[in-house]
Amino acid sequence: MLAFIIRRLLQSILVMLAVALVSFGLFRFIGDPIHNMVGQEATAAEREQLRQDLGLNDPVPLQFARFVGNALRGEFGLSYRMARPVTDVIMERLPATLELALISGIGALALGIALGVYTALRRDGWLSQFIMSASLIGVSLPIFLIGILLIYVFAVELQVLPAFGRGETVRIGWWTTGLLTESGLKSLIMPAITLGLYQLTLIMRLVRAEMLEVLRTDYIKFARARGLSDRAVHFGHALKNTLLPVITIAGLQIGSIIAFAIVTETVFQWPGVGLLFITAIQFVDIPVMAAYLVLIALIFVVINLIVDLLYFAVDPRLRVQRSGRGH
Amino acid sequence: MKPPAHNQPAGNTPLLSVRNLRIEFPTRRGTLVAIDDVSFDIARGEVLGMVGESGAGKSLTGAAIIGLLEPPGRIAAGEVLLDGEPIHTLPAERMRKIRGRRISMIFQDPLTSLNPLYTVGRQITETILTHRDIGEAAARKRAIELLAEVGIPAPDQRVDHYPHQFSGGMRQRVVIALALCAEPELIIADEPTTALDVSVQAQIIDLLKRLCRDHHTAVMLVTHDMGVIAEAADRVAVMYAGRLAEIGPVRAVVQQPQHPYTRGLMGSIPVLGADVHRLVQIDGAMPRLNAIPPGCAFNPRCTEAFARCRS
Ligand SMILES: Nc1ncnc2c1ncn2[C@@H]1O[C@H](COP(=O)(O)OP(=O)(O)OP(=O)(O)O)[C@@H](O)[C@H]1O
Ligand SMILES: [Mg+2]
Numbered sequence: 001m002l003a004f005i006i007r008r009l010l011q012s013i014l015v016m017l018a019v020a021l022v023s024f025g026l027f028r029f030i031g032d033p034i035h036n037m038v039g040q041e042a043t044a045a046e047r048e049q050l051r052q053d054l055g056l057n058d059p060v061p062l063q064f065a066r067f068v069g070n071a072l073r074g075e076f077g078l079s080y081r082m083a084r085p086v087t088d089v090i091m092e093r094l095p096a097t098l099e100l101a102l103i104s105g106i107g108a109l110a111l112g113i114a115l116g117v118y119t120a121l122r123r124d125g126w127l128s129q130f131i132m133s134a135s136l137i138g139v140s141l142p143i144f145l146i147g148i149l150l151i152y153v154f155a156v157e158l159q160v161l162p163a164f165g166r167g168e169t170v171r172i173g174w175w176t177t178g179l180l181t182e183s184g185l186k187s188l189i190m191p192a193i194t195l196g197l198y199q200l201t202l203i204m205r206l207v208r209a210e211m212l213e214v215l216r217t218d219y220i221k222f223a224r225a226r227g228l229s230d231r232a233v234h235f236g237h238a239l240k241n242t243l244l245p246v247i248t249i250a251g252l253q254i255g256s257i258i259a260f261a262i263v264t265e266t267v268f269q270w271p272g273v274g275l276l277f278i279t280a281i282q283f284v285d286i287p288v289m290a291a292y293l294v295l296i297a298l299i300f301v302v303i304n305l306i307v308d309l310l311y312f313a314v315d316p317r318l319r320v321q322r323s324g325r326g327h
Numbered sequence: 328m329k330p331p332a333h334n335q336p337a338g339n340t341p342l343l344s345v346r347n348l349r350i351e352f353p354t355r356r357g358t359l360v361a362i363d364d365v366s367f368d369i370a371r372g373e374v375l376g377m378v379g380e381s382g383a384g385k386s387l388t389g390a391a392i393i394g395l396l397e398p399p400g401r402i403a404a405g406e407v408l409l410d411g412e413p414i415h416t417l418p419a420e421r422m423r424k425i426r427g428r429r430i431s432m433i434f435q436d437p438l439t440s441l442n443p444l445y446t447v448g449r450q451i452t453e454t455i456l457t458h459r460d461i462g463e464a465a466a467r468k469r470a471i472e473l474l475a476e477v478g479i480p481a482p483d484q485r486v487d488h489y490p491h492q493f494s495g496g497m498r499q500r501v502v503i504a505l506a507l508c509a510e511p512e513l514i515i516a517d518e519p520t521t522a523l524d525v526s527v528q529a530q531i532i533d534l535l536k537r538l539c540r541d542h543h544t545a546v547m548l549v550t551h552d553m554g555v556i557a558e559a560a561d562r563v564a565v566m567y568a569g570r571l572a573e574i575g576p577v578r579a580v581v582q583q584p585q586h587p588y589t590r591g592l593m594g595s596i597p598v599l600g601a602d603v604h605r606l607v608q609i610d611g612a613m614p615r616l617n618a619i620p621p622g623c624a625f626n627p628r629c630t631e632a633f634a635r636c637r638s
Contacts, residue, residue: 218439224395225434226454226505227427236453237442244444316489317443 001312001319008308012301017068019297023290024067028060030286076291081283086291090273094295095175096166097261097272103179103188104196105254112200113243116207120215121234131204138201143260147194147267154190162187164269195264199253206249211242244314251307255300340411341368342545343392343430343513347405350387350396350569352616359616361387361400362569369513372543374536376560376577378550378592380613383566385549389515391415392547393430394422409513428458431506435518437499441490447474447501448486451508458509473504478534496527500534507538514539517549528552532559553593557581565589568613568624587632588625 034047034056042050051057055066070076076086115135119128155163167183169176178184214220215238223233262274269275273292280288312318350362362384369375377385390396392407394414407415414425426432434440442450451470452463459466467486474482477500490498499519506514516535520528536559539546548560556563556577564574565586573586584590591609611628614620626632 218434218436219442221395222432222434222440222502222505223442225393225426225432226457227423227425227509228453228457229423232453232457237445240444241442315444316446317491 005308008305012305015301016294016297019294020068020071021064023293024064026286026290026293027067028063030284071294076294077287079280079285079288081280081285081288086287089276089288090291090295091174092176093271093273093276095177096270097258097265097274099178100188100191100195100264100270100272101254101258101261104192105199105257107192108196108200108203108253108257109250112203113207113246115200116204117211117234117239117242119204120208120211123212132208135201135204138197139205141197143194143198143263144267146197147190147264150190150194151267161190166271191264191268191270194267195257195261198260199257203246203250203253207242207246210245211238214238214241217241240314244311247310247314248307251303251310255303258299259296342371342373342410343369343547344408344411345388345392345405346408348388348391348402348407349404350384350391350400351403352400354399357617360403360569360619361616362391363619364405365566365569365571366405367564367571367574369545369547371512372539372545373562374539374546374548374560376548376550376556376563377566378553378556378563379566379572380551382613384569385566386517387569388566389432389517389547389549393426393432393515395426395432424458427454427506427511428509429511430513430515431509431511433499433502433506433514433516433519436522437495437502438522440502441498441505443490446487446489447493451486451501451505454505455508469508470504473508474501476538477501477504477507479504495523496531499523499527499531503531503535503538507542507544510542511544513545513547515547515549518551519548520555521551528555529558535559553581565592568619569616570624572625586625587629 034050034054055063058066074087078084079086079089082089115131119131122128151163154161162183165187166178167185167187168181169178169184170180178188220233220238223237228236261270261272262278264270265272265274266278273295276288277292279285280292345368346366348362348365349360352359352361365384365388367375377388379385387396387400390400391402394417396402402415406413409425409429414422417425441447445453448467448470451473452466455461455466455469456463461469471482471486474485479485479497479500485493490501493501503519514535519535520531523531532555535546535548538544546559548555550556560577562575563577563580565572565580565588567588573580573584573589575585580589581593584593588609609628614624614627620627620637622638623629623632623636626636629636
């Protein structure tokens with residue numbers, strides 16, 4: 001198991017290096033960093049001086065090594081647009097995105113599993129049929145359309161929920177949370193639904209298909225033949241086996257929730273890193289874009305590692321050495 | 328093809344009595360009759376072998392007895408009596424209490440019969456606790472005893488192992504322990520050795536035979552292997568296309584099969600040392616369920632059919 005974890009860690013480092021290379025490429029090849037830093041009236045000599053000072057004349061591998069070194073210390077330079085350290089800007093915005101992603105992710109996971117199990121167990125019930133048909137809508141509607149529909153109904157027509165923003169926030173250390181105020185919670189509802197609906201339907205359909213598959217297996221038939229109660233068979237034996245493959249997908253989904261947050265944050269003007277990234281693109285604010293890419297990659301890599309560890313926790317076939325075999 | 332009227336050993340009520348069982352599958356193109364008018368008894372402690380080619384309806388009969396027919400399959404007629412009491416009409420919850428406790432089942436493939444995510448000990452104690460009112464610790468102790476009884480070495484350690492840590496033969500022993508853990512009166516063993524190595528098959532059959540004799544448990548032993556029947560069964564039932572072709576004591580059926588199908592079946596078994604050229608093959612294939620001929624289902628393939636067989 002240790003060997004496996006070390007292997008995965010090495011792989012993760014490779015992935016991060018690849019992403020770092022891409023962000024580094026952004027710096028090098030999109031626009032001229034000097035041009036973005038100094039005013040129009042700077043002389044050629046001044047520019048050359050700055051170029052020298054910033055190390056832009058060094059060999060490319062050396063520059064990349066320096067970039068990685070800085071990134072490891074969380075330094076991505078100054079934002080061109082805001083002239084503040086990128087890390088500060090991102091850290092300010094991160095809580096908003098993480099809260100949104102976490103709430104919609106947990107909601108999607110919990111509801112998706114519950115509905116998936118329900119529709120699998122009551123396969124022919126009318127409610128199951130209804131849920132399954134309704135879920136098609138969730139899969140096929142584009143995210144921004146759901147957001148706009150929600151805004152139209154609940155903010156414009158009914159006027160019960162705010163159309164944009166995060167509401168009031170409370171500061172706890174460096175973290176700002178919207179979960180402790182009424183307006184914060186109200187503001188969270190529509191973005192969380194918009195962001196989570198697609199994942200919810202996906203997880204639900206996956207759980208349902210997987211559960212139906214598991215219910216057909218011999219060990220479930222044998223469990224029934226031993227007289228175990230439906231409850232023990234469904235929730236003790238079937239569910240755990242169902243969730244095994246779901247872990248991977250769910251992990252990836254939470255990753256993509258953070259990535260998809262860009263669209264939702266734009267629709268709801270949610271002050272998170274996604275919105276920051278969109279603005280950065282508009283202003284060609286390369287340091288912010290580079291840092292965002294690295295951050296998203298890091299989140300994916302960490303989630304993947306957690307998924308792998310969860311597998312070990314749940315599946316004994318990976319955990320135990322095959323010592324007892326061979327009788 | 329009517330089963331002989333008196334196929335039950337004389338004496339008091341049989342443990343299991345299947346009367347005129349008929350199982351149907353409603354489909355869009357009409358109703359399929361998968362089991363038609365099947366009757367047989369199993370006495371306490373008796374081993375009834377059941378043979379017949381693939382699709383003859385052996386597994387379906389077993390599923391109907393233990394109340395695990397999968398919809399849309401349903402018992403359309405006939406009854407299943409356990410100790411004289413009808414059980415095919417019991418409400419689900421009462422039937423559940425019979426499963427495992429009075430009637431158990433062993434499936435073909437030991438590799439897939441156990442939940443891979445739980446230790447064998449947990450699966451055994453869970454089953455014991457479902458049927459017995461004893462404590463967790465006592466159930467675990469009983470689980471270890473059971474593992475020892477089915478011949479698993481170092482059971483006090485093995486109890487905490489997961490299924491994938493056992494070989495196929497060992498897993499089938501665990502499955503047998505699970506089937507036996509609430510001391511049922513009847514075990515339906517559906518091809519319990521088909522998926523195993525030939526070398527292990529005999530051991531498993533011996534084990535099953537010994538345990539059932541010790542506990543006075545009756546067995547319905549489904550198999551394709553006439554050798555197993557000859558070795559382990561008291562009586563044998565021959566199924567063909569959802570009907571019972573013949574039933575009787577093993578020796579009688581093997582030596583003087585009454586039904587031409589049984590004769591064909593016996594003729595197709597290689598006997599060690601016998602002339603290989605004499606191995607017989609039954610021409611044709613079993614009819615599909617929606618095209619079963621009138622009269623005896625076997626008549627189109629039968630070399631001895633006469634007018635009465637066809638009506
Ligand atoms: N869900 C179903 N729908 C329609 N027909 C079915 C269904 N399940 C089983 N059958 C039919 O019932 C018949 C009996 O099947 P069964 O599984 O009992 O055969 P078997 O004697 O156990 O065969 P095998 O030796 O291959 O295990 C088969 O012809 C099969 O096609
Ligand atoms: Mg079968």
